[in-house]
Amino acid sequence: MAEQARIIDGKAAAAALRAQIGQEIAAIKAATGLVPGLHVVLVGEDPASRVYVNSKEKLAAEIGMNSAVHRLPAETSEAELLAKVAALNADDSVDGILVQLPLPPQIDADRVIDAIDPAKDVDGFHLVNVGRLASGRATLIPCTPLGSMLLLKQLLPSLAGLEAVVIGRSAIVGKPMAQLLLQADCTVTIAHSRTKDLPGVVRRADLVVAAVGRPLFVKGDWIKPGATVIDVGINRLPDGRLVGDVDFAEAVAVAGAITPVPGGVGPMTIACLLRNTLTAFHARRGDGARA
Numbered sequence: 001m002a003e004q005a006r007i008i009d010g011k012a013a014a015a016a017l018r019a020q021i022g023q024e025i026a027a028i029k030a031a032t033g034l035v036p037g038l039h040v041v042l043v044g045e046d047p048a049s050r051v052y053v054n055s056k057e058k059l060a061a062e063i064g065m066n067s068a069v070h071r072l073p074a075e076t077s078e079a080e081l082l083a084k085v086a087a088l089n090a091d092d093s094v095d096g097i098l099v100q101l102p103l104p105p106q107i108d109a110d111r112v113i114d115a116i117d118p119a120k121d122v123d124g125f126h127l128v129n130v131g132r133l134a135s136g137r138a139t140l141i142p143c144t145p146l147g148s149m150l151l152l153k154q155l156l157p158s159l160a161g162l163e164a165v166v167i168g169r170s171a172i173v174g175k176p177m178a179q180l181l182l183q184a185d186c187t188v189t190i191a192h193s194r195t196k197d198l199p200g201v202v203r204r205a206d207l208v209v210a211a212v213g214r215p216l217f218v219k220g221d222w223i224k225p226g227a228t229v230i231d232v233g234i235n236r237l238p239d240g241r242l243v244g245d246v247d248f249a250e251a252v253a254v255a256g257a258i259t260p261v262p263g264g265v266g267p268m269t270i271a272c273l274l275r276n277t278l279t280a281f282h283a284r285r286g287d288g289a290r291a
């Protein structure tokens with residue numbers, strides 16, 4: 001009988017990362033009187049977005065970061081949102097700007113993301129930051145892939161030469177995750193809904209990153225024994241249970257290590273948003289690579 005996988009504690013890793021960021025903020029404040037500032041813009045009343053935004057605000061406050069949430073009504077026009085973004089771009093006390101997605105249908109999300117100052121784009125979604133990541137000169141890296149990489153690097157001393165399969169090709173997770181794994185010297189495959197023999201492709205992987213947004217999609221018999229599994233999915237089942245994209249109960253019996261849902265990648269995503277705000281603070285002041 002196979003041993004059970006090691007369960008990767010993202011909650012503990014995120015708490016440690018937040019504590020470290022909190023210490024850095026205290027040191028910056030003592031030395032300069034300045035405090036990094038994160039500004040989140042929320043348009044409308046999407047319930048999941050409200051929960052995320054409240055959590056970001058609470059955790060930023062806990063580590064002593066300045067934070068503000070700008071709540072705009074659901075009927076806000078694109079021009080009004082662009083004016084809000086322009087005001088935040090122009091405000092020197094604002095280090096990080098995050099416009100919560102999804103946006104209401106009258107607003108083109110790409111146009112809004114393009115309008116954010118790349119140096120304040122703590123989501124890492126602006127074309128400049130996408131290009132910087134692709135060319136190996138990243139400053140601001142999308143939070144979920146960054147958090148996943150930090151968990152992997154804590155677990156494994158080197159990722160060099162590992163076969164990594166990323167399931168999902170989104171601009172927010174799949175593609176940047178593949179870039180980061182490539183930069184860590186993995187052999188990377190991006191699989192997606194049109195991939196032939198997906199179970200066979202996943203079975204080759206020493207590292208599996210599941211980012212498809214389909215509950216319990218990746219089965220235990222797709223996992224190579226001993227592989228490391230990072231589950232990015234957060235899906236609500238009809239019975240109210242929160243599950244990932246991986247069938248955890250099956251995979252935990254086969255994998256070498258696996259992230260749970262909840263308590264895996266999710267907490268790292270928000271911790272990395274705070275980290276990116278600190279990175280933007282330093283980069284904007286020239287004490288690090290400029291964003």
Ligand code: GUN
Pocket residue numbers: 098099100101102123143
């Ligand atoms: N909505 C869900 N996840 C995210 C994210 O990472 N960034 C933004 N801006 N909106 C989101």
